[in-house]
Amino acid sequence: MTYTDSLNQSRLSAAVQRIKPSGIRRFFDLASTMENVISLGVGEPDFVTPWAVREASIASLEKGMTSYTANAGLLELRVAIADYLERKFRTRYSPENEVVVTVGASEGIDLALRATIDPGDEVLIVEPCFVSYAPLVSLIGGIPVSVPTSLDNDFKVMPKAIESRITERTKGILLSFPNNPTGAVMGEEELGKIADVVVKHNLLVYSDEIYAELSYDAPHVSVASLPRMWERTILISGFSKSFAMTGWRIGYVTAPEPYAKAMLKIHQYLMMCASTMAQYAALEAVTNCEEEMNEMIISYRQRRNFFVKSLRETGMECHLPGGAFYAFPSIKATGLTSEQFAERLLIEEQVAVVPGTVFGEGGEGHIRCSYATSMDQLEEAIERIGRFIQQVAKERK
Structure with missing residues (x-):
């Protein structure tokens, strides 16, 4: 650290220095440098605002x-x-x-x-x-x-x-x-x-x-x-x-x-x-x-049902979320930490998810997947996730 960096650091609020940057951004930044990535990390609708x-x-x-x-x-x-x-x-x-x-x-x-x-x-x-x-x-x-x-x-x-x-x-x-x-x-x-x-x-x-x-x-x-x-x-x-x-x-x-x-x-x-x-x-x-909103909700419900069912078919334990547009499956059976799972899944299969630890210590052993994306993307993501889990299982034998 240079003298200037040290001087600037000393002028920052102690409260700000104690706070870590958003853990979500690290994976988004990494994904942005890669091609053919399917992102299940973004917490926003894939619909355009109603006309x-x-x-x-x-x-x-x-x-x-x-x-x-x-x-x-x-x-x-x-x-x-x-x-x-x-x-x-x-x-x-x-x-x-x-x-x-x-x-x-x-x-x-x-x-x-x-x-x-x-x-x-x-x-x-x-x-x-x-x-x-x-x-x-x-x-x-x-x-x-x-x-x-x-x-x-x-x-x-x-x-x-x-x-x-x-x-x-x-x-x-x-x-x-x-x-x-x-x-x-x-x-x-x-x-x-x-x-x-x-x-x-x-x-x-x-x-x-x-x-x-x-x-x-x-x-x-x-x-x-x-x-x-x-x-x-x-x-x-x-x-x-x-x-x-x-x-x-x-x-x-x-x-x-x-x-x-x-x-x-x-x-x-x-x-x-x-x-x-x-x-x-x-x-x-x-x-x-409200009519446009209800149409979006119907679509999210369909995607939720497909995505959670498909995650379970890969062998992952996942409860059925009653709301929002996220699934939070357990990855404990893989033997990987949430960070390891998310990083390897991104690098090896180009699927971006968010490690559960970003959302608090209780999130360890889970990943967050947003299903607010097209069915085509969800189907491809499931195929890649399933392939990755099989690869990890082979390594553990």
């Missing part, structure tokens, strides 16, 4: 709607979001005071944590989970505490696991169902048992419901809809997954007024407002594009 949504954004530009909106977002969009949540998930929020439009659900998670966490507060994080949760808690001086789940119970979180990690410093719990990377879902009765623990210990709930619409076998249940939970839940969601709008970076956070006002304060200084043209696009999506 009506794109047209609404174009129309807003043509009409010169290029100024800032209200910090909380267009009121008509907030009204539409509140109506949508009440109709779909039985949760009701005031558009004027309890809905904030954000730059993706990712900003919503950050706002929720910043508005409620002081240095030293502990946040329980159900793992395996999305890669940003623990780093976001750490960046604001909080302490992330892992609550593990396992294949034994289809990666659902158990009340006892939560209670065993609660201390006097525990402020809240971050839930994400349907889950990324496992695809796990929680039903009303199961969430009710978690709610009992939350109320008993007076915890906040940060509920990332970005995959809510992508629930295949039963309607999604929002934790905020349960008795005693609305007043202690901050709900985060958006348009990226359900309406194929990842690149638009548009989401929202909803919560009782005191929390919403606190988050809005931060949002005002951090972002001013979400993109105006993206807000008009989101308004069209949530108002008029």
Whole structure:
């Protein structure tokens, strides 16, 4: 390290230096240098945003709607979001005071944590989970505490696991169902048992419901809809997954007024407002594009059924994910670590998956595969994965 590098390093925040770069990116970067790669690693729909949504954004530009909106977002969009949540998930929020439009659900998670966490507060994080949760808690001086789940119970979180990690410093719990990377879902009765623990210990709930619409076998249940939970839940969601709008970076956070006002304060200084043209696009999506969304969901369900069945036929153990668009098969029988499996599969068969350890220690022994890609690609990927597993089995004899 040069003197200049050392000097620059010393000026960096200690919190930033402690955080590791996203583990997902290493495999994407490696895959980008190779030919004929089938990527099952990208966590985004393979559909193009519905035309009506794109047209609404174009129309807003043509009409010169290029100024800032209200910090909380267009009121008509907030009204539409509140109506949508009440109709779909039985949760009701005031558009004027309890809905904030954000730059993706990712900003919503950050706002929720910043508005409620002081240095030293502990946040329980159900793992395996999305890669940003623990780093976001750490960046604001909080302490992330892992609550593990396992294949034994289809990666659902158990009340006892939560209670065993609660201390006097525990402020809240971050839930994400349907889950990324496992695809796990929680039903009303199961969430009710978690709610009992939350109320008993007076915890906040940060509920990332970005995959809510992508629930295949039963309607999604929002934790905020349960008795005693609305007043202690901050709900985060958006348009990226359900309406194929990842690149638009548009989401929202909803919560009782005191929390919403606190988050809005931060949002005002951090972002001013979400993109105006993206807000008009989101308004069209949530108002008029449920049919297109449902068509995508039907396709994802078909791909899920094919992909999980095919993985099992290769000899891999894999639970049937109830939501999202990921399979999380076990690779323990191969004798390889998750990192070894993913790296060798990419190099030897040109299939990109994500090692489970990226999503927390409990992800070891698993890989994440996104089935949000074409059936042709999934069929070819399965053939290559099966060939790789046979090769590994030969080596172990």
